[in-house]
Amino acid sequence: MKDFAALYARIDESTKTTVKVAALADYFRTAPDDDKLWTVALFSGRRPKRTITATRLREWAAERSDIPLWLFEESYHIVGDLAETISLVLPDATATSDRSLTFWIGEIKRLSAADDTTRKAGILSAWDALPGPQRYLFTKLLTGSFRVGVSRKLMTRALSQATDGDEANLTHRLMGDWTPETTTWERLIETTDPSTDLSRPYPFYLAYGLEDLDALGPATDWSAEWKWDGIRGQFILREGEHHLWSRGEDLMTDRFPELAQLRDFLPDGTVIDGEVLAFRDEAPLSFNALQSRIGRKTVPKKLLTEAPVILMAYDLLEDAGADIRALPYADRRARLAQIVAKAPATAPLRLSPTVAATGWDQLAAARESSRDRQAEGLMLKRRDSPYLAGRRKGDWWKWKVDPLTIDAVMIYAQQGSGRRANLFTDYTFAVWDGDQLVPFTKAYSGLTDAEFRQITAWVRKNTLQKFGPVRQVTPEHVFELGFEGIQASPRHKSGVALRFPRMLRWRHDKPMKEANTLADLKEMLAAYG
Amino acid sequence: MADVLTFTESGIYCPAGDFYIDPWRPVDRALITHGHADHSRWGMNRYLATDAAAPVIRHRLGEIDLATIPYGEARRINGATVSFHPAGHVPGSAQIRVEVGGEVWVASGDYKTVADGLSEPFEPVRCHAFITECTFGLPVFKWLEEDVLTAQINAWWAANAAAGRTSIIGAYALGKAQRLLTCVDPSIGPILTHGAVENTNAVLRAQGIALPDTIRVTPEMKAADHPGALVVATPSALGTSWARRFGPASTAFASGWMALRGVRRRRAADRGFVVSDHADWDGLNTAIKETGATKIFATHGYTSAFQRWLAEEGYDAHIVSTEYTGEDMTEEGASATDEDAA
Ligand SMILES: [Zn+2]
Ligand SMILES: [Zn+2]
Numbered sequence: 001m002k003d004f005a006a007l008y009a010r011i012d013e014s015t016k017t018t019v020k021v022a023a024l025a026d027y028f029r030t031a032p033d034d035d036k037l038w039t040v041a042l043f044s045g046r047r048p049k050r051t052i053t054a055t056r057l058r059e060w061a062a063e064r065s066d067i068p069l070w071l072f073e074e075s076y077h078i079v080g081d082l083a084e085t086i087s088l089v090l091p092d093a094t095a096t097s098d099r100s101l102t103f104w105i106g107e108i109k110r111l112s113a114a115d116d117t118t119r120k121a122g123i124l125s126a127w128d129a130l131p132g133p134q135r136y137l138f139t140k141l142l143t144g145s146f147r148v149g150v151s152r153k154l155m156t157r158a159l160s161q162a163t164d165g166d167e168a169n170l171t172h173r174l175m176g177d178w179t180p181e182t183t184t185w186e187r188l189i190e191t192t193d194p195s196t197d198l199s200r201p202y203p204f205y206l207a208y209g210l211e212d213l214d215a216l217g218p219a220t221d222w223s224a225e226w227k228w229d230g231i232r233g234q235f236i237l238r239e240g241e242h243h244l245w246s247r248g249e250d251l252m253t254d255r256f257p258e259l260a261q262l263r264d265f266l267p268d269g270t271v272i273d274g275e276v277l278a279f280r281d282e283a284p285l286s287f288n289a290l291q292s293r294i295g296r297k298t299v300p301k302k303l304l305t306e307a308p309v310i311l312m313a314y315d316l317l318e319d320a321g322a323d324i325r326a327l328p329y330a331d332r333r334a335r336l337a338q339i340v341a342k343a344p345a346t347a348p349l350r351l352s353p354t355v356a357a358t359g360w361d362q363l364a365a366a367r368e369s370s371r372d373r374q375a376e377g378l379m380l381k382r383r384d385s386p387y388l389a390g391r392r393k394g395d396w397w398k399w400k401v402d403p404l405t406i407d408a409v410m411i412y413a414q415q416g417s418g419r420r421a422n423l424f425t426d427y428t429f430a431v432w433d434g435d436q437l438v439p440f441t442k443a444y445s446g447l448t449d450a451e452f453r454q455i456t457a458w459v460r461k462n463t464l465q466k467f468g469p470v471r472q473v474t475p476e477h478v479f480e481l482g483f484e485g486i487q488a489s490p491r492h493k494s495g496v497a498l499r500f501p502r503m504l505r506w507r508h509d510k511p512m513k514e515a516n517t518l519a520d521l522k523e524m525l526a527a528y529g
Numbered sequence: 530m531a532d533v534l535t536f537t538e539s540g541i542y543c544p545a546g547d548f549y550i551d552p553w554r555p556v557d558r559a560l561i562t563h564g565h566a567d568h569s570r571w572g573m574n575r576y577l578a579t580d581a582a583a584p585v586i587r588h589r590l591g592e593i594d595l596a597t598i599p600y601g602e603a604r605r606i607n608g609a610t611v612s613f614h615p616a617g618h619v620p621g622s623a624q625i626r627v628e629v630g631g632e633v634w635v636a637s638g639d640y641k642t643v644a645d646g647l648s649e650p651f652e653p654v655r656c657h658a659f660i661t662e663c664t665f666g667l668p669v670f671k672w673l674e675e676d677v678l679t680a681q682i683n684a685w686w687a688a689n690a691a692a693g694r695t696s697i698i699g700a701y702a703l704g705k706a707q708r709l710l711t712c713v714d715p716s717i718g719p720i721l722t723h724g725a726v727e728n729t730n731a732v733l734r735a736q737g738i739a740l741p742d743t744i745r746v747t748p749e750m751k752a753a754d755h756p757g758a759l760v761v762a763t764p765s766a767l768g769t770s771w772a773r774r775f776g777p778a779s780t781a782f783a784s785g786w787m788a789l790r791g792v793r794r795r796r797a798a799d800r801g802f803v804v805s806d807h808a809d810w811d812g813l814n815t816a817i818k819e820t821g822a823t824k825i826f827a828t829h830g831y832t833s834a835f836q837r838w839l840a841e842e843g844y845d846a847h848i849v850s851t852e853y854t855g856e857d858m859t860e861e862g863a864s865a866t867d868e869d870a871a
Contacts, residue, residue: 012790013800067668068841074834075669080791088669088788422792449795 003031004039004101005133011150020150024158033185034102040188041180042146043155045249048105050144051112052119054082057143060120061086064127077469080416083139090127090135097129102180104138153390163189171389176200177251198238201245202271202317202325203389207379207396213360216380216397223329223383224355224363226375227398228312229287229484230277231294235311237263237270238321244276252276254297256309258348265343269321272336273387274313274352284374287499288487310348313340314379317387325387329395332387363399370401371528376484377401403482403500404524406516407507409437410477413459414470416444416452423452424459424471427503429481431494433518437475440494440521446482446503455506478510479503486524496521496529533609533627533634533658536826536849541636541660545629546609548577550636553852560611562638563622564589564703567854579613581649581736582621585703588732600649616640617651618806619704620738626654634658635820639853641805642812643675647711647738648704653819660826661817662853664807665785666835672785672809678802679712685781685800690718690757695775699764699798700783702726704806706761707733707740709783715741718757722746723771725763752776767798785809817844829853 010023024043028036062072067089076085099107104126111122123142130138140146156174160167173188176197216222233252236243242263244253253259256276266272278289289307293299316336317325324332340351355378357363363378370377377400385395408429416425426444430437447455455477465472482504489497535542540552540559548558555572562568562578564585569578576595578586583597598604600623603612613623616638624637633656640662644650672678682698689696700706702725710720710730720743722730727745734740746760752775766772767780780798785805787793793801808816817825817839825846827835832848839846 012794015799065668068838071668071834071838074831075667078667078831079669079789084790085669088671423795 001097001099001101001104001130001134001137003027004035005137007039008137008148009133011148017154021154021158021161024150024155025161028159028162032100032102034180035100037180037183037185037188038101038105040155040159040174042141043148043150044152044174046179047144047146048108048112048141050142052123052142054143056116056120057082057086057123057139060123061089061127064124065089065091078422081145083136083143083145086127086139087132087136093128093131093135095125095129096131105141105180108138108142159189165189168389171203172200175203175249177249198241199236199243199251201234201236201243201249202273202323202387204232204234204247204273205315205388205396206247206391207398208391208393210380210397210399213399216360219357219360219363221383222380223333224357224366224378224380224399225314225352226355226370226373227377227379227400228275228277228284228352229374229376230275230284230290230312233274233276233311234317235259235262235270235272235274236318237266237268239268255293255299257299258304258308259311262311262343262347262349265347265349266339267320269318270339271316271318272311272313272339273315273317274311276309277312278307279310279312279348279350280308286374286487287485308348310350312350312352314352315387327386328384329381329387330383367399367401375401403484403504404486404528405480405482405504406431406520406524407478407480407510407514408440409475409512409515410473410479411437411439411475412470413455413473422456423449424456425452427479429479430475431516431518431521432513438494438518440492440496440518441481441483441498441501443479443481443501443503447506451506476512478507478512478515480505480507486521486529488525488529494518494521496525533629533632534636534660536851540851543606543609543627543629546606546611546627548606548609548611549573550625550627551638551853558606560625561586562616562625562636563619565619565639567852568638579621579623582623584732584736585621585729588728614654615649615652617642617644617648620648620707620733622648624652624654626656632657634660635822636660637662637816639664639806640808640816642808642816643672645675645708645711645806647708648806651816653816655821657822658824658826659817659820659822660828660849661813662807663813663827663830663832663835665805665809666813666827666831666838668810670785670788670809671811672788672805673803675712678804682709682712682781682783682802683714683717685779685802686713686759687717689779693756693777695752695755695758695760695778696781697760697762697767697772697775697778698781698783698802699762699767700726700804702729702763705783705804706730706763707738708804708806709761710740710743713741713759718759719744719755721750721755721758721760723760723762723766726761746771750774 007023007027011020014020058072062069075089079085111119126138127135156167156170159170176199232247234245244259246252278285292303292307313336316332319335337351340349343349355366367378380397380399382395408431410427411430412428413424414426416423428439428442430439459471459473462474463471464474481501483498483501485499487497539554539556541550548560549556550560551562551568552559553570557574559573560577563582569586571590576593580597580599583595598613600613600615603610610628612626614626616622616624618639618641624635626635635654635656637660640651642651686696700709706726722743722745730740730743781800781802782796782798783802783804785807787801788803823845825839825844826849828849828851836846836848
């Protein structure tokens with residue numbers, strides 16, 4: 001655990017990618033196999049689940065530190081992170097331990113299955129045996145909130161440096177639903193046969209937002225299709241079994257049981273990249289409809305009829321059991337079209353339509369109509385491009401429609417947490433209804449750190465009332481908010497809910513009286529809701 | 530019995546002695562705990578401070594009517610008897626003991642209970658009422674042992690020197706900067722100082738405080754002339770063109786706030802060392818206990834939590850609002866007052 005804590009410190013302290021990758025590569029060269037395997041798991045988001053409630057941990061930490069619970073809470077509010085608060089308030093470790101990362105994760109599992117008394121004793125003795133940084137990491141793992149400032153891509157690069165393995169191959173190996181309990185370092189990283197896992201997905205190819213249209217060359221080199229607002233998914237059919245993966249590598253197979261019938265219509269050895277959409281009468285339903293399906297492990301019948309889903313197929317990655325990602329997009333798309341065409345119209349599968357165009361003007365015009373089609377804009381894919389792994393520039397671009405915007409008045413502010421603890425970063429915004437300000441949304445990103453600091457200083461001086469961590473401030477500042485969609489919502493006082501609201505800019509130039517009105521919002525709701 | 534000290538709009542006031550302690554508005558007579566800007570302000574008719582604090586106060590406030598007093602010496606001012614006792618915060622810093630008719634109150638200014646090798650070590654003073662800061666008055670603030678901290682800073686400097694990088698550390702010009710100078714190992718490399726730090730060094734050296742050799746950074750200075758150097762700068766100098774002259778460098782901040790990961794990360798320096806000239810949680814509690822006082826006034830910091838904690842511990846605890854600022858948390862960018870804060 002000491003080495004792992006040292007690795008974490010090196011990564012956490014540095015803002016430089018090269019330093020982080022070098023630290024990880026060093027670790028992968030020297031750590032024991034089981035610790036390396038857990039490190040790969042943790043760095044690719046495979047955290048052990050939280051099984052002990054935060055409430056109990058707070059109580060035990062406060063008790064061990066000899067402070068009242070309210071004082072722990074007060075401290076937690078300042079620190080902004082539970083595990084960090086716990087590791088800071090506890091008295092210094094009295095024992096010493098040189099147990100490994102794997103040992104402590106095993107200990108967390110053992111305690112998860114135990115009764116409350118055993119858990120408490122085990123956790124208190126762990127806290128007592130681990131010095132500060134290790135205690136923090138142990139508690140992070142315990143609360144299921146371990147995170148690290150290294151992307152999976154960089155972790156894979158470090159792995160490739162340490163093992164001399166090919167990066168793309170390693171990326172593929174790390175996909176799927178393995179855990180350190182179901183595999184070994186050797187099987188995951190070192191064996192030559194990567195096809196042992198039938199459910200293993202391919203790494204998703206992710207696009208960046210378009211930067212420079214003029215750099216793309218002739219429009220005829222490109223294929224354009226709608227960018228749908230659903231859940232990106234990879235549908236895998238191998239040896240009669242099907243799997244549906246999200247981009248975040250969650251297995252979603254059981255959440256969308258209607259897609260099981262695709263087993264009857266698709267040939268074995270097929271992998272499709274597509275979008276799961278709530279869909280009826282040949283048109284997508286609102287994202288709200290899909291939302292009702294997310295997070296449900298089992299789906300009641302009623303919901304299946306209210307919000308049926310389809311797979312909107314974008315791309316074909318595996319055809320008749322062969323990995324065809326290296327073929328040009330146009331070829332893959334042609335094969336995909338054939339496969340989809342063979343399925344009956346009643347099957348929950350559609351080929352994502354392309355937008356025919358001979359020039360950029362036509363595409364630009366089509367893009368403007370995105371919102372009417374419930375799309376977020378266009379996806380541009382170079383006709384001769386292979387299917388790459390991860391987020392890459394060059395061959396695929398998102399050409400999203402401009403966000404909807406509204407000018408609103410900030411009325412409440414709340415402190416952020418973690419990196420932005422002590423800064424007021426979360427705001428509630430209001431629009432005018434006559435001479436009343438009606439709150440309608442929160443937003444907490446889109447400004448620079450310098451702007452957040454400036455607002456923080458202002459908030460401290462202009463607080464009207466405190467409600468716990470929330471401060472009501474003098475209505476004064478106007479912000480331009482951007483959002484992707486608007487829906488009616490009886491739960492909100494304003495009657496509307498925004499999709500992906502964020503701050504676009506601080507309108508220093510705009511007096512408060514000139515902010516938008518509730519009537520403006522209602523008009524947008526009528527047009528786009 | 531009337532209160533020995535009262536809290537007024539101008540500052541802490543002693544009616545029997547007709548003087549103020551660390552006032553923030555112009556008054557006739559001011560007793561000053563230490564030279565930081567939030568405690569020693571311009572505009573008083575007469576000042577009284579310790580011998581050791583006087584040079585810095587004069588350096589900052591210029592031509593003032595400043596009388597001095599050694600630590601521990603009792604002096605009668607009207608109906609009160611006052612004496613100054615080491616607060617361990619910065620060189621010359623004092624707690625001010627005021628006795629009226631057998632009742633003793635102590636205003637502690639800013640203080641730190643562990644010795645730092647530079648400031649006169651904190652001395653507990655028995656009293657009936659104690660006025661305390663609580664800048665770090667939450668149980669998450671616990672400072673490292675001085676030798677552990679020193680080893681961390683030296684290791685960072687040595688590693689940078691070995692890799693051909695300059696080490697730049699941001700610390701307040703009065704107190705923390707000199708404390709760093711005193712604790713680091715000068716055999717690792719040359720020590721360069723920002724002008725604001727060096728000005729304070731000069732004042733302290735002139736009063737006989739031993740500091741290691743330092744080199745003032747000048748506009749024409751080249752980094753290549755001082756390979757492996759440690760640069761002690763004001764926090765506001767980091768990230769500016771002033772700091773960029775040193776080429777490839779590793780940057781660090783020295784502040785009590787560096788105990789919090791979120792703050793450490795927001796500062797975007799390579800390292801954050803937990804160095805404070807204020808008492809940590811345990812320091813505050815020990816200091817209060819050792820005074821024997823039953824009545825406690827919390828001035829600046831996490832006053833509401835700290836007052837509640839003390840009340841639950843059985844003290845007659847109160848919050849007083851003052852204009853003292855504590856260890857400045859905002860510490861951002863090009864604030865010209867950085868060197869004066871805390
Ligand atoms: Zn102060
Ligand atoms: Zn001070």
